[in-house]
Amino acid sequence: MQTKSLKLINEMSWQHQLTNAITDPKEFFERLKLPSELLPPAILASKSFALRVPEPYLDRMEPGNIKDPLLLQVLPLLAETQPVPGYVIDPLGEESTNHQPGIIHKYHGRVLLIISGGCAINCRYCFRRHFPYSDNQLGTEEWQQALDYLNRDHSISEVILSGGDPLAANDKRLNKMFQDLGAIPHLKRLRIHTRLPVVIPQRVNSALIEAIGQSNLQTVIVTHINHPNEIDTELASAISKLKQAGVTLLNQSVLLKDINDHSDTLAMLSEKLFEIGLLPYYLHLLDPVAGASHFNVDENTARYLAGSLCDRLPGYLVPKLVREQAGATAKVPLMPILGKEC
Ligand code: SF4
Incomplete structure (x- = not known):
């Protein structure tokens, strides 16, 4: 996504980027033009593990593409909230x-x-x-x-x-x-x-x-x-x-x-x-x-x-x-x- 000027991003300090990472699912959906029907599950899933995406990473995603490989790494989904046998809190003991x-x-x-x-x-x-x-x-x-x-x-x-x-x-x-x-x-x-x-x-x-x-x-x-x-x-x-x-x-x-x-x-x-x-x-x-x-x-x-x-x-x-x-x-x-x- 090239709408945000890379120059502007580079001028921000890393601490600013860290503190101002996007954590609000609604804002995240708006920025990436994601389908609204995926928002309620995202809000639900982010309650147990928050959404957090810093600006420079978001900037590498393609708006509107729900298969974007970077988006899929950070998008909270309903599947996260459904227990699956064998998947546990502390998998490595x-x-x-x-x-x-x-x-x-x-x-x-x-x-x-x-x-x-x-x-x-x-x-x-x-x-x-x-x-x-x-x-x-x-x-x-x-x-x-x-x-x-x-x-x-x-x-x-x-x-x-x-x-x-x-x-x-x-x-x-x-x-x-x-x-x-x-x-x-x-x-x-x-x-x-x-x-x-x-x-x-x-x-x-x-x-x-x-x-x-x-x-x-x-x-x-x-x-x-x-x-x-x-x-x-x-x-x-x-x-x-x-x-x-x-x-x-x-x-x-x-x-x-x-x-x-x-x-x-x-x-x-x-x-x-x-x-x-x-x-x-x-x-x-x-x-x-x-x-x-x-x-x-x-x-x-x-x-x-x-x-x-x-x-x-x-x-x-x-x-x-x-x-x-x-x-x-x-x-x-x-x-x-x-x-x-x-
Ligand atoms: S994989 Fe886990 S520990 Fe590593 S950056 Fe992502 S959330 Fe943090």
């Missing part, structure tokens, strides 16, 4: 690994910290859409407790900052956190999982680049991009800045029905990711979270799709197809099935 506020420790050598209670965008398929963020706030005291936890366990070499989106925290706070983490002798890497550079590319500002540059940990950023239409010149410029700062850049996607469940789409996504400096890393099967069953692509179809990518792309452009499983010691890899177009 994170509650049992949430040892203390803000900490999830499920894999060897890595600990996940939740440093933010929200995201810039609410993706309808999010496996943390029911996560108890309010019980996991890292105030000054809890942050110190998290550092004590990390200091005590010498097997931990990597800290992962994950959703709620860590880059929703302000630069001053991030800088302090990076410094505190860098002071722990056995930590080697800081990994940041984020969708913010994708949905508000202005987030990659000079203060963030400086904070990353001052950290003595190797920094890895894993973006979350599901469809080639999410990639535009603003995102490319943000990724280029991160690359120049020496960050290792990877992308993970979720396989989503009617959004990216076609080999042409996935192949184009890999090509476009690489063009802007991101290496395709993981292609996840949907986690069975309550409210998201309509996004599911079955395992066999996923394996054929992954096989089709193997058949047409160099190996470094093929993301690993994986499923997360509660209680498993790692993500479970799924074998691509070769030789069938799909």
